[in-house]
Amino acid sequence: MPALTLSRGVADWPEQGYDGWVLLGMVTLSLLPVIRLFLQTLNAGSIEVAGVSLSFAAASESAAEAVRTATLTENLDTPEDMPLERTSLRSILRALRRAHDSEVTVVDLRQGQTWWETRLFILIAGAARRDRTQAIAFVGERNGTPGTFLGWAPPSRLLAAHLRSDPLLSAAHERARAKTAAWQLGQPLPNPHASVTPSVMLPWGTNQSLPPVENQTPDPAFAFELYLQQNLDRPSPESGRLVTIQRLRELYEVFLVTDSIDAQTPDDAWAEVVLTASPRRFFAVTKAGKFKALIPRDALVAALVTRLVRAEDSPS
Structure with a gap:
């Protein structure tokens, strides 16, 4: 607070309305060394506070719950054997409304017989234009396993790739x-x-x-x-082209992020993922190859710190 008062007195910055954001940034920066030390400690082995074991897997579940995710499954409420070119635009609008309020949209390609390419293009173009959805993840059936994680990318990059394709x-x-x-x-x-x-x-x-x-x-x-x-x-x-896993790769392979971490991975591997410097905000969590969630790195760190604070505050 003294530094903030001095800055306003000398340079008339920041304005009153920005106090909260400035203080939040100052607190976040001051906590970074502590958070990193905490993660490095956990990287060396799991720790216990007040008898509570802290783990990345448990924290990832809390972080996933905090992310607004829209999963477009069941072919947008139409019969499973009906491709989207035979559905009305109402189904697409329902999907757009759900995606509009989400940070992550999960598109299920299933067996590659349900998504019409132009309908997927509408979804991606709308998400990129609104900039509300920050990531689109794709899942589908591979080797007889439904819900297999196929990759994710920001809508803007998917749109750029799709526009260049046709x-x-x-x-x-x-x-x-x-x-x-x-x-x-x-x-x-x-x-x-x-x-x-x-x-x-x-x-x-x-x-x-x-x-x-x-x-x-x-x-x-x-x-x-x-x-x-x-x-x-x-x-x-292109009006009748369906999006198979192969077509997904043709369209977006350069931009799709396909690496993931299994939910049952030991904590030291989790810590390595979080500590690794990466421009990617999200990382995918899977279980036996099936998609579980797309989680922001900062949300996972926040979940770990929250669990640590709660463990310290709980009665012994």
């Missing part, structure tokens, strides 16, 4: 961006009936409506995805 998708993406920008410039027109498709008056005097959705009023919050879907519904050589 000029038709890239053109559809640009048209959707232009349509959405025009929509956002327009003035809403009166809509006395909830069932009427929302429309706007553009500055140059023409009207523009959102693409229709079967038995549902289009949601303006997903205007970009709706316009992208409208463009992708046009016949193209």
Whole structure:
């Protein structure tokens, strides 16, 4: 606090509204050596505090619970044998809403017969545009084992790879961006009936409506995805392509992070993963090859410290 007071008196920085963030940063920096020492101690062998054994595996479960994760399984509530090209856009919008509020979205490719490539493209493009979902993980059936971890990557990198893979998708993406920008410039027109498709008056005097959705009023919050879907519904050589594990690799292999750590790995190996300097925020946790969670490194450290504090505060 004296340093903060001196800084404000001399340089008029930081402003009052930023005090909380500055103090949080100062506290975090001051704790880094302590946290690192704690991890190095655990790396040398498991420790006990107040009779409570601390382990990375247990802390990882707490960290996973703190991460908002949307798992898109069961083919978005449609029958298992029905590929997504035969479903309505309502299923995709449900998926987008779930992904919109999550940090991690898990896409289950299953046997490679359920995800249409253009629908996956909509999901990834929407996630990249909104920047709310920080990671997309892929699982699927491999060697008869469902839920096998296939890799993860940030939506922005997946989108860049997908745009480079197909000029038709890239053109559809640009048209959707232009349509959405025009929509956002327009003035809403009166809509006395909830069932009427929302429309706007553009500055140059023409009207523009959102693409229709079967038995549902289009949601303006997903205007970009709706316009992208409208463009992708046009016949193209890629319109019927399903996303298999092989196709996933063709699209994203350069960017997919495929390394993981098994939940039953000894603590010394866990500590090595956390202590290793890496620009990747997340790491995948598996069990016998099956995906369990995508966990931020800082969340795991926080879970370890929380368990340590609780162990010290518990009565002996």
